[in-house]
Amino acid sequence: MKKIIIVTGASGGIGREFALQLDGTQDCDEFWLVARNAERLTALKEKMRTPARVIAMDLQERGSLRDFHYLLEKEKPEIRTLVNGAGYGKFDLFEDISVEDNLGMIDVNCRALTVMTQICLPYMRRGANIVNVDSLSAFQPLPYVNVYAATKAYVLRFSRALNRELKPKGISVLALCPYWVNTGFFGIANKHGVIKHFDRIYEPDWVVRKAIKAMKKRREVYVPGTLAKTVRALTKVLPHSLVMRVWMKQQKLK
Numbered sequence: 264m265k266k267i268i269i270v271t272g273a274s275g276g277i278g279r280e281f282a283l284q285l286d287g288t289q290d291c292d293e294f295w296l297v298a299r300n301a302e303r304l305t306a307l308k309e310k311m312r313t314p315a316r317v318i319a320m321d322l323q324e325r326g327s328l329r330d331f332h333y334l335l336e337k338e339k340p341e342i343r344t345l346v347n348g349a350g351y352g353k354f355d356l357f358e359d360i361s362v363e364d365n366l367g368m369i370d371v372n373c374r375a376l377t378v379m380t381q382i383c384l385p386y387m388r389r390g391a392n393i394v395n396v397d398s399l400s401a402f403q404p405l406p407y408v409n410v411y412a413a414t415k416a417y418v419l420r421f422s423r424a425l426n427r428e429l430k431p432k433g434i435s436v437l438a439l440c441p442y443w444v445n446t447g448f449f450g451i452a453n454k455h456g457v458i459k460h461f462d463r464i465y466e467p468d469w470v471v472r473k474a475i476k477a478m479k480k481r482r483e484v485y486v487p488g489t490l491a492k493t494v495r496a497l498t499k500v501l502p503h504s505l506v507m508r509v510w511m512k513q514q515k516l517k
């Protein structure tokens with residue numbers, strides 16, 4: 264039986280980094296690299312030591328997810344690791360973001376992540392890992408990052424509860440909650456410059472290196488970086504009304 268690692272969002276940023284850093288570290292016959300941009304996935308495949316399959320698909324489309332399910336049923340691989348890395352954000356007033364994008368974030372960040380997890384689970388055995396790329400925004404309501412942060416709150420709750428459900432089967436689920444990371448994410452999310460203040464931007468290779476260690480330790484939630492950990496701690500102890508006021512002031516939002 265073919266042992267595989269699946270990485271969604273592998274065409275850029277955090278997902279691509281996961282593929283590169285997991286390459287050669289696990290007993291794996293093939294990587295399945297998922298995103299829309301086939302060219303970037305092919306370029307990544309060519310850089311990797313382990314054979315890789317390029318699966319160019321739009322996770323927003325139900326038909327693509329169905330096709331992916333058929334592919335699993337046909338190939339019946341053993342999935343060692345699933346990294347749900349695909350996702351996107353749009354930062355602006357809720358009403359100024361198109362309905363298409365507000366729903367699109369829910370579709371990719373929540374719906375597709377949930378479907379991928381569910382259809383991959385039957386092919387996972389004891390020792391397998393699921394990494395859900397979440398966000399620090401999961402811990403608090405965020406005006407102007409409203410729907411995006413809400414999708415990430417979903418990912419956090421979903422991942423943590425699933426981790427407990429899967430414990431008896433020896434399958435672990437990690438919610439990786441990074442602060443700002445230097446990827447193509449901002450070109451899409453912050454097109455209108457709504458977010459002005461970045462107190463710290465982490466590099467994706469460092470974030471993923473730390474995340475893989477957390478995954479190996481079978482952690483449930485991992486927040487990489489001291490400043491990010493401090494922010495998370497503050498969101499735990501301070502009232503969210505105050506946290507939101509500080510956020511608005513910091514970002515000079517009205």
Ligand SMILES: NC(=O)c1ccc[n+]([C@@H]2O[C@H](COP(=O)([O-])OP(=O)(O)OC[C@H]3O[C@@H](n4cnc5c(N)ncnc54)[C@H](OP(=O)(O)O)[C@@H]3O)[C@@H](O)[C@H]2O)c1
Nearest residue numbers: 272274275276277298299300322349350443444446447448
């Ligand atoms: N960058 C940050 O500051 C930050 C912080 C916290 C959490 N995150 C989370 O990290 C994850 C990865 O983001 P990133 O920072 O690495 O950004 P990125 O460089 O923009 O990567 C996003 C990835 O998701 C894929 N993707 C987006 N929409 C898709 C769709 N409809 N179908 C298939 N694939 C799709 C993109 O591929 P294609 O465009 O080729 O489809 C790309 O590979 C996201 O979930 C994001 O929310 C990012």
